[in-house]
Amino acid sequence: EVPDPKGPGPDRGDAPGPDDGDALVVLRRVDKHFGTLHVLRSIDLTIRRGEVVVVIGPSGSGKSTLCRAINRLETIDSGEIRIDGRPLPAEGRELARLRADVGMVFQSFNLFAHKTVLDNVTLGQIKVRKKDRKAAEERARTLLDRVGVAAQADKYPAQLSGGQQQRVAIARALAMDPKVMLFDEPTSALDPEMINEVLEVMRQLAQEGMTMVVVTHEMGFARSAANRVVFMADGRIVEETTPDEFFGNPRTARARDFLSKIL
Ligand code: ADP
Ligand code: MG
Numbered sequence: 001e002v003p004d005p006k007g008p009g010p011d012r013g014d015a016p017g018p019d020d021g022d023a024l025v026v027l028r029r030v031d032k033h034f035g036t037l038h039v040l041r042s043i044d045l046t047i048r049r050g051e052v053v054v055v056i057g058p059s060g061s062g063k064s065t066l067c068r069a070i071n072r073l074e075t076i077d078s079g080e081i082r083i084d085g086r087p088l089p090a091e092g093r094e095l096a097r098l099r100a101d102v103g104m105v106f107q108s109f110n111l112f113a114h115k116t117v118l119d120n121v122t123l124g125q126i127k128v129r130k131k132d133r134k135a136a137e138e139r140a141r142t143l144l145d146r147v148g149v150a151a152q153a154d155k156y157p158a159q160l161s162g163g164q165q166q167r168v169a170i171a172r173a174l175a176m177d178p179k180v181m182l183f184d185e186p187t188s189a190l191d192p193e194m195i196n197e198v199l200e201v202m203r204q205l206a207q208e209g210m211t212m213v214v215v216t217h218e219m220g221f222a223r224s225a226a227n228r229v230v231f232m233a234d235g236r237i238v239e240e241t242t243p244d245e246f247f248g249n250p251r252t253a254r255a256r257d258f259l260s261k262i263l
Contacts (some may be wrong), residue, residue, distance in 0.1 A: 022048040022049045022050075023046050023047070023048055023049075023082075023085075024047055024048060024049045024051075024083065024084055024179060024180055024211050025045070025046070025047040025070060025081075025082070025083055025102075025180055025211075025213070026045075026046050026047075026080075026081070026082045027043050027044060027045040027046075027066075027069075027070070027079065027080070027081050028044055028079055028080045028081075028082075029042050029043070029044060029078065029079040029080070030042070030043040030044075030069065030076050030078070030079035030080070030081060031043075031076065031077045031078045031079055032062075032065055032069060032074065032075075032076050032077055032235075033077055038235055039062045039065045039235050040062050040065055040066060040069065040076070040235050041234070041235040041236045042079070042236070043066065043079070043235075043236075043237060044237070045066075045230065045237065045240075047180065047211060047213060048211075049211055050209045050210075050211055051211055051212075051227045051228065052206045052210075052211075052212045052214065052225050052226050052227050052228075053212070053213050053214070053226065053227065053228045053229075053230055054214045054215075054216060054221070054222040054225070054226040054228070054229050054230070054243070055067075055213060055214065055215045055216075055229075055230045055231075055232060056215070056216065056217065056219075056222065056229060056230070056231055056232070056258070057231055057232035057233050057238075057258065058233060058258055061232040061233050061234060061235065062232055062234075062235040063184070063215045063232055064184050064185075064215065066215075066232070067104065067182045067184045067213065067215060068184075069081060070083075070102060070180075070182060070213070071098075071099055071102045071104050071182060072088045072089075072095060072098060072099070073104075083098060083101060083102060083179065083180070084101070084179055096128050097128065099128075100124065100128045100129065100176040100177075100178065101176075101178055101179045101180070102178060102179070102180055102181075102182060103173030103174060103176060103178035103180070103181040103182065104173060104181075104182045104183075104184070105166070105169050105170055105173055105181065105182070105183045105184070105186045106169070106184050106185075106186070107184055107185040107186065107188045107189050108189055109157065109162070109165040109166050109168070109169045109189075110169060111157040111165055111168060111169060111172070112157070113156065113157055113158060114156070115156075115157075116153065116154055116155065116156060117144065117149065117152050117153050117154070117155055117156070117157065117160070117168050118137065118140055118141070118144070118153040118154060120157070120168060120172050121139075121140035121143060121144060121168065121171050121172045121175050122136045122137050122140045122175070124172065124175060124176055125139060125140070125175050125176065128176065129176060129177070136175075139175055140153075140171070140175055141153065143171040143174050143175055144168070144171050146171070146201075147167040147168070147170055147171045147201050148167060148197070148201070149164050149167050149168055149171070152164060152168070161191075161194060162189060162190045162191060162194055163190055163191075163193075163194030163195075163197045163198055166186055166187070166190065166194075166198045167197065167198060167201055169186075170186075170198075170201055170202075170205075174205075179211065180210075180211040180212065180213065181205065181210055181211070181212045181213070182212075182213045182214075183202065183212065183213070183214040183215065183216065184215045185215050185216060185217070186198055186202070186214075186216070187199060187216065187218060188216075188217065195218070199218060199220075199221050202214065202221070202225070203221070203224070203225050206225045214226070217262060219247070219262065219263060222243055222247075223243045223247060226243045227242070228240065228241065228242060228243075229241060229242070229243050229246040229247075231246065231250075231252075231254070231255050231258070233254045233255075233258070238252050238254050238255060239251055239252055239255050247259070247263075
């Protein structure tokens, strides 16, 4: 069965501090190397239920690795990551369920090329969430309608525009009833005229209370939709504050330098 994302979490025992209350994703002292490259340096981050956290920072600062670690597409060297009070499972069915709880949308749309749009949004529900096909298809059509691509249900991904494909990818992740959605530069590969249709779907999700981690260079989205901005550089969280504070009054030279280049 699908856990209710707004319902009470599992027993968190006596874990103190930010692991309590509304914390949904908790990273504590997370470190990650690729060989000699230290890509995540003692990352502490708490994402609360319903929060929208935008992660920004220069290329190579570790933003994608951070997202991939939360979804356990990358292992970490040390530290701890908890989703809804539970440590990340290492493998097997538990891991598949975790990945369903943590929806992920990538820069490259990552749809199954040889499956129709409808199948793309249906299959995970059947395989991981154990729904029957009829219920899964019904839910898929509802979600495709919500992201504005209902008319494309029987097409293959290659027949869709980039913006449409990315909206299908969002619908596919949502079909698993995730507790949190991770977006890793979801509009970076899109032609400019398609960026807004994807951001609009994300804005709507945010308004509906979805917990979201969004890596993006779209500063308009960060300003209007984020509760918090996390600025990363060289594998560290350098600033973590409100969008107003970050854009209006960045505290570090690193952030000021970054903003001067992109704004
Ligand atoms: P960002 O998303 O902020 O651009 P990444 O998390 O993709 O940064 O990468 C952080 C650093 O780790 C970069 O220097 C990148 O080249 C390196 N890196 C990422 N993935 C791998 C990998 N699989 N193997 C080796 N180095 C990697
Ligand atoms: Mg990246």
